[in-house]
Amino acid sequence: MNVLDFAHSFFADSARWHGYDGIPTRLLEHVGYSLEALAIAALIALPVGLIAGHLRRGGNALSMVATAGRALPSFGLLVLLFIWFGFGTLPVMVPLVVLAVPPILVTTYEAIQTVDPSPVDAARGMGMTEPRILFQVELPVALPVILGGLRTAAVQIVSTATIAAYVSFGGLGRYIIDGLYQKDYEKVVGGATLVAGLALVTLLVFWALSKLTVSPGVRRSG
Amino acid sequence: MIRIDSVTKRYSDGTVAVDRLSLDIPDRAITVLVGPSGCGKTTTLRMINRMVEPSEGSILLDGADIRQQPVNSLRRSMGYVIQNAGLFQHRTVIDNIITVPRLLGWSKGKARERAAELMERVGLDSSLAKRYPYQLSGGQQQRVGVARALAADPPVLLMDEPFSAVDPVVRKGLQDELLRIQDELGKTIVFVTHDIDEAVKLGTMVAVLRTGGHLAQFAPPAELLTAPADPFVEDFLGADRGIRRLSFFPSDALELETGPIVPLDADATRLTPRGGAPYLLVTDADGRPLGWGEPGALTAGAIDTGRLLSHGRPFRPGTDSLRTALDGAVLSPTGWAVAVDGEGRAVGVVSQAAIGEAIRTAHSEDRPEVTAAG
Ligand SMILES: Nc1ncnc2c1ncn2[C@@H]1O[C@H](COP(=O)(O)OP(=O)(O)O)[C@@H](O)[C@H]1O
Ligand SMILES: [Mg+2]
Numbered sequence: 001m002n003v004l005d006f007a008h009s010f011f012a013d014s015a016r017w018h019g020y021d022g023i024p025t026r027l028l029e030h031v032g033y034s035l036e037a038l039a040i041a042a043l044i045a046l047p048v049g050l051i052a053g054h055l056r057r058g059g060n061a062l063s064m065v066a067t068a069g070r071a072l073p074s075f076g077l078l079v080l081l082f083i084w085f086g087f088g089t090l091p092v093m094v095p096l097v098v099l100a101v102p103p104i105l106v107t108t109y110e111a112i113q114t115v116d117p118s119p120v121d122a123a124r125g126m127g128m129t130e131p132r133i134l135f136q137v138e139l140p141v142a143l144p145v146i147l148g149g150l151r152t153a154a155v156q157i158v159s160t161a162t163i164a165a166y167v168s169f170g171g172l173g174r175y176i177i178d179g180l181y182q183k184d185y186e187k188v189v190g191g192a193t194l195v196a197g198l199a200l201v202t203l204l205v206f207w208a209l210s211k212l213t214v215s216p217g218v219r220r221s222g
Numbered sequence: 223m224i225r226i227d228s229v230t231k232r233y234s235d236g237t238v239a240v241d242r243l244s245l246d247i248p249d250r251a252i253t254v255l256v257g258p259s260g261c262g263k264t265t266t267l268r269m270i271n272r273m274v275e276p277s278e279g280s281i282l283l284d285g286a287d288i289r290q291q292p293v294n295s296l297r298r299s300m301g302y303v304i305q306n307a308g309l310f311q312h313r314t315v316i317d318n319i320i321t322v323p324r325l326l327g328w329s330k331g332k333a334r335e336r337a338a339e340l341m342e343r344v345g346l347d348s349s350l351a352k353r354y355p356y357q358l359s360g361g362q363q364q365r366v367g368v369a370r371a372l373a374a375d376p377p378v379l380l381m382d383e384p385f386s387a388v389d390p391v392v393r394k395g396l397q398d399e400l401l402r403i404q405d406e407l408g409k410t411i412v413f414v415t416h417d418i419d420e421a422v423k424l425g426t427m428v429a430v431l432r433t434g435g436h437l438a439q440f441a442p443p444a445e446l447l448t449a450p451a452d453p454f455v456e457d458f459l460g461a462d463r464g465i466r467r468l469s470f471f472p473s474d475a476l477e478l479e480t481g482p483i484v485p486l487d488a489d490a491t492r493l494t495p496r497g498g499a500p501y502l503l504v505t506d507a508d509g510r511p512l513g514w515g516e517p518g519a520l521t522a523g524a525i526d527t528g529r530l531l532s533h534g535r536p537f538r539p540g541t542d543s544l545r546t547a548l549d550g551a552v553l554s555p556t557g558w559a560v561a562v563d564g565e566g567r568a569v570g571v572v573s574q575a576a577i578g579e580a581i582r583t584a585h586s587e588d589r590p591e592v593t594a595a596g
Contacts, residue, residue, distance in 0.1 A: 127295065217356065219356060
């Protein structure tokens with residue numbers, strides 16, 4: 001049997017589509033964790049990145065934080081927090097957030113900081129307040145790059161959220177981990193396919209989001 | 223009036239960009255700050271809208287210190303135009319223009335109406351309203367920048383090298399447009415440039431700054447060209463200031479001769495030398511100049527227009543300056559300039575010698591009459 005056959009029989013089995021271990025349940029769980037982690041990471045990283053970028057200050061500190069965040073192994077963090085705190089969402093959320101903050105933080109800061117200074121100067125000279133300059137002049141121009149950072153973070157979260165299953169949480173990781181344990185390769189391949197599919201859908205969502213929110217006057221350059 | 227009162231700007235790194243500068247900027251006129259790069263022009267301009275705060279001294283607007291009002295309301299009362307226009311790339315032309323009216327709380331409808339009016343005023347076709355900045359040429363972007371600065375009808379306009387980044391032809395168009403708009407609106411304009419020709423062309427008053435932010439001379443352009451205060455200003459004005467100064471002398475005092483003007487269908491009796499001119503100026507049926515011909519070589523009833531000599535660029539007495547008249551005479555192989563009316567019909571001719579005489583007369587009168595530079 002090859003991979004395609006595994007995948008085919010996994011999805012063809014109607015029993016897979018029902019119950020607490022069914023595809024819809026696991027998918028929803030997975031999407032739920034991912035969205036929650038992305039929202040928390042964005043709430044932390046966006047304001048910091050926007051403000052530091054606007055003030056054109058703190059770039060070095062931010063990149064140090066980001067590098068440190070990237071250096072932490074998600075799985076190690078998960079195990080450590082599980083040992084400390086036991087069951088709960090905390091051991092799952094923290095590694096995902098730590099994973100997602102650096103790309104959002106760094107791209108947001110860079111995107112805002114590299115906005116052409118002359119419209120900003122013009123805006124200030126016309127008497128725009130600083131928050132207006134940030135949200136009405138800098139952000140719309142930096143938006144494609146910022147969305148790019150969020151997209152990277154989202155895709156990383158979606159694929160890494162599989163580890164939640166290690167600490168007995170649900171999500172698509174369940175299929176992979178249980179499958180490996182039970183030597184049920186149909187399940188492993190099915191789970192992996194679903195994760196990959198979800199990552200693709202995430203890309204699509206961000207593509208649509210940028211179509212909707214980025215002004216046609218803003219041409220992507222960097 | 224904007225009064226700059228012994229203002230000094232020392233940046234945090236110790237650079238003294240402006241040193242005890244005092245300047246009275248007249249209302250409803252264009253005051254140009256000109257000088258070599260790095261002499262403190264931008265710093266001076268930006269102190270007026272408090273983008274830069276002076277280290278010492280004060281700036282008064284109609285008698286009141288500019289620090290007395292909230293900084294953003296001060297800025298909203300002064301249009302601001304910068305070198306690369308600084309348009310918002312995510313907003314359409316019309317939405318760029320309505321920026322300040324919207325900040326001031328105008329309704330979108332009223333602001334857009336005003337924007338449409340301004341687009342016309344600055345010479346932008348209304349079909350451009352929905353375009354984004356990247357879809358415009360450099361000159362068009364600059365026009366949008368000017369319209370945006372004028373949108374809330376501020377009494378003061380601050381312009382920092384607004385036309386420096388466009389090519390010379392477009393720049394000339396923008397300069398002419400600015401003079402026309404100023405004729406209509408009468409704003410108090412402070413205009414920064416490093417180009418002395420631009421300064422002389424646009425300025426009612428010109429402040430020449432030297433490196434270190436010292437004021438070298440503050441005078442109307444004609445006076446600057448006539449009597450530079452020191453070798454620095456003289457050097458900065460360039461080599462041909464004598465010729466350029468002629469821009470400020472009107473050409474209407476020139477004595478025009480009409481004798482040498484003959485129509486294309488002139489009979490033989492007309493084709494003889496007249497006045498002091500060794501040539502005859504042949505005109506078409508409407509009286510527009512075609513070119514110069516030697517009286518002996520012209521055949522009555524069959525003048526070969528292809529063999530006429532070029533008449534150079536004609537000038538309009540009253541509108542054009544002695545510089546334009548002299549230019550016309552120098553450019554024609556006959557050494558005579560042709561004067562035309564508004565319709566382009568020849569109204570007279572004048573020799574280089576006569577123009578030279580007018581120049582000497584004008585110079586002997588104390589100061590040139592200040593007209594638009596041309
Ligand atoms: N923010 C700043 N910090 C330190 N020095 C500055 C700053 N802005 C301008 N300068 C210096 O002040 C001087 C005058 O600058 P500027 O006003 O921009 O001149 P200009 O517009 O005539 O070219 C220059 O020597 C410039 O390097
Ligand atoms: Mg400058």
